[in-house]
Amino acid sequence: MNKKLTISSLKFSKDFGLHHKNVLRTIRGFKCSKEFNERNFELVEYVDAKGEKRPMYEITQQGFTFLISRTSGRVNDQYVEMYINAYEEMAQQLSHEEKSLHYQLNQFTLQYMYAEDGASNAGRDLQYLGKKVKPELRRKIQELMDKIQLKLPLLGGT
Known part of the structure; x- marks a missing residue:
C-alpha cells in the first residue's frame, strides 16, 4: 500500500x-x-x-x-503547525492501517497454508486408508465373522 x-x-x-x-x-x-x-x-x-x-x-x-x-x-503560524501535525497524524494512521493489513494478510496466509497442508495430509491419509488399512480391516472383520458363525452340524450325515 x-x-x-x-x-x-x-x-x-x-x-x-x-x-x-x-x-x-x-x-x-x-x-x-x-x-x-x-x-x-x-x-x-x-x-x-x-x-x-x-x-x-x-x-x-x-x-x-x-x-x-x-x-x-x-x-498564521498556528495554521502551519496545525497542518504539520495533521500530516503527521495521517502518516501514523496510514502506517497503523498498513501494519494491520499486513498482519491480517499474514494471518490468512498462515491459515491457508495450514488448510492446504491439512488437505494434502488428509488426501494421503485417505489413500493410505483406502489401499492399506481398509482391506486389512475387512479381512479381520471377515475372519471374526467366520469364527462367530454358529457351526451347525449337517443333517443326515454322521
Whole structure:
C-alpha cells in the first residue's frame, strides 16, 4: 500500500485565506526540478459549484512545506503547525492501517497454508486408508465373522 498524504490547493487556499487562482499561479511559477514538482504537486481537476471542471493540485507534505515557505507573512503560524501535525497524524494512521493489513494478510496466509497442508495430509491419509488399512480391516472383520458363525452340524450325515 502506498497512499500519499495530500491536501488540495483548494483547501489550502481556503484554510489560509488565499485566492485559489493565486495559489495555482504560485505553484505553476515554482522553479523546482520537474521531478520535485511531479512528486509533490499533482495537477487534477475538481467540479465547481457551477458544474464546471477546474484545475487544482494535490499537494504532498513536502510540497506543502515548500508552498508555505512561499506564502509567509500572510499565513498564521498556528495554521502551519496545525497542518504539520495533521500530516503527521495521517502518516501514523496510514502506517497503523498498513501494519494491520499486513498482519491480517499474514494471518490468512498462515491459515491457508495450514488448510492446504491439512488437505494434502488428509488426501494421503485417505489413500493410505483406502489401499492399506481398509482391506486389512475387512479381512479381520471377515475372519471374526467366520469364527462367530454358529457351526451347525449337517443333517443326515454322521
